[in-house]
Amino acid sequence: MKLTVLVHSAPYSSEAAYSAYRFTSSALAAGHEIYRLFFYYDGVHNSNASSTPPQDEFDLVKAWSELIKTHKLDAISCVSSALRRGVLDPQEATRYEKEAASMGAQFVLSGLGQLVDANTNSDRVMSFGA
Numbered sequence: 408m409k410l411t412v413l414v415h416s417a418p419y420s421s422e423a424a425y426s427a428y429r430f431t432s433s434a435l436a437a438g439h440e441i442y443r444l445f446f447y448y449d450g451v452h453n454s455n456a457s458s459t460p461p462q463d464e465f466d467l468v469k470a471w472s473e474l475i476k477t478h479k480l481d482a483i484s485c486v487s488s489a490l491r492r493g494v495l496d497p498q499e500a501t502r503y504e505k506e507a508a509s510m511g512a513q514f515v516l517s518g519l520g521q522l523v524d525a526n527t528n529s530d531r532v533m534s535f536g537a
Contacts, residue, residue: 408439408440408530408531409439409440409442409528409529409530409531410434410439410440410441410442410529410530410531410532410533411441411442411443411444411445411522411525411526411529411531411532411533412427412430412431412441412443412444412445412532412533412535413445413447413450413522413532413533413534413535414427414444414445414446414447414450414453414535414536415447415448415449415450415534415535415536415537416448416449416450416535416536416537417449417450417452417453418452418453418458418467418468419460419467420449421536423535423536423537424450424453424467424535424536425465425467426535427533427535427536428467428470428471428474430533430535431444431474431480432474435474435478441478441480441481442481442525442528442529443480443481443482443483443521443524443525443529444471444475444480444481444482444483445483445485445521445522445525446482446483446484446485446488446514447485447488447522448485448488448536449488449492449536450484450485450488450535450536451484451485451488451489451492451494452468452492452494453467453468453471453484454468454471454482454484454489454494454510454511454514455468455494455509455510455511456468456472456509456510456511456512457509468511471511471513472511472512472513472514475513475514476513481515482513482514482515483514483515483516483517483521483522484510484514484515484516484517485516485517485518485519485522486499486516486517486518487518489510489516490503493509494509494510495508495509495510495516496508496510496514496515496516498516499516
């Protein structure tokens with residue numbers, strides 16, 4: 408089955424982002440295809456490479472990055488949601504004259520057209536968070 412995972416929640420604001428991560432990991436282990444990961448609203452915080460949880464806590468942002476890299480997943484952070492929350496790739500940081508980029512290298516900034524495409528090309532879209 409071809410799946411898209413839509414994440415609306417920040418990594419540590421609720422269990423939703425962690426549940427999305429566990430679902431994605433389990434789906435891949437079961438042989439399903441992840442067509443796209445789409446991080447929307449506060450979910451874009453999952454792509455913030457500057458996130459630094461305490462050493463004794465699970466680093467969900469790092470876990471997402473490793474999962475994406477290992478499985479070569481298409482991981483999109485909504486550009487308008489990310490800009491509002493200060494999650495910038497190098498190009499946007501330069502464009503808006505910010506001191507640094509904060510988005511992880513495995514993520515891509517893009518628009519809602521990618522979500523529409525994912526809906527069209529997936530068997531199911533699983534949504535996590537409010």
